[in-house]
């Protein structure tokens with residue numbers, strides 16, 4: 110969770126004073142400026158701000174042309190939206206096991222590919238990047254588009270590149286609990302301008318992007334409305350400026366916690382980029398050890414974190430959509446879709462794993478004290 114302060118308040122005040130809250134009107138172009146700054150910061154060719162991380166996933170899937178008849182590979186451990194967005198565009202998620210980094214297992218990815226799979230959504234969970242060096246070649250070999258879900262890793266790098274800029278298209282979330290926030294928000298990032306044109310179209314009822322002085326083009330396809338307002342844009346511009354310092358605070362605290370726990374012999378889970386650790390996980394030999402550790406201040410067992418483990422995705426496992434006729438599973442013919450026993454290996458790992466709170470906002474002496482207590 111990121112802190113909001115007087116700078117965000119002043120930035121919102123400027124938007125109020127201007128009086129234009131709709132980004133498509135000729136106001137301060139706050140959203141547009143934010144998108145430019147986000148693209149420069151991450152090195153993505155272009156960025157588009159949208160109303161949530163879920164909206165970003167839907168726009169990214171529509172940008173990639175994913176829909177009925179398609180299957181999309183999604184990890185067994187992620188927020189329900191990663192798989193939910195796939196169904197909302199009419200495709201079916203195929204669950205892939207996570208490995209001991211708690212991100213998508215590249216070996217199981219290969220094993221789960223079906224002839225109908227057209228895309229893969231690697232999810233960088235808990236500020237911990239996926240093994241993109243192995244996932245990207247697999248995707249290339251099997252002709253899969255790569256839609257990175259970096260909602261939980263905004264600003265985190267994998268081997269020098271920002272999560273969300275490595276695949277074909279990437280998504281961020283700016284909800285209250287993410288690395289930067291405007292309450293509710295998200296972004297789509299890509300180096301491919303054709304994909305960004307489609308994502309932009311998807312997020313604005315298919316009007317393309319309405320910029321003052323630029324004539325409307327006819328829509329590529331019918332979109333929806335996932336726009337953000339200038340108020341959110343103003344908050345996000347300030348939050349983006351604060352992000353590097355915030356993440357360096359996270360990393361230094363995670364380093365203190367990791368060192369203390371390793372020294373005491375705790376089983377620290379491996380990380381796909383050891384030079385960029387911004388999230389800490391312990392995986393014990395037994396479930397009982399994890400339950401016991403989770404009772405300590407600053408720790409929680411991953412399995413208890415509902416809706417992030419696929420067995421908790423009620424509407425997906427039970428096939429409850431808004432309308433019974435909207436059934437991507439039936440449209441695909443023969444797809445079983447996610448079932449409770451789809452990923453036993455992940456369930457076992459998640460039951461034995463605890464996430465340790467990064468304590469980003471805690472003063473260093475308190476972090477050192479809590480690290481000692483956690484490692485006791």
Ligand SMILES: *Cc1c(COP(=O)(O)O)cnc(C)c1O
Pocket residue numbers: 160161162163164187188190191232258260261282283284293294295
């Ligand atoms: C938060 C999150 C999302 C969705 O973001 P919202 O902004 O809440 O819609 C998607 N995927 C992951 C992994 C997330 O953590």
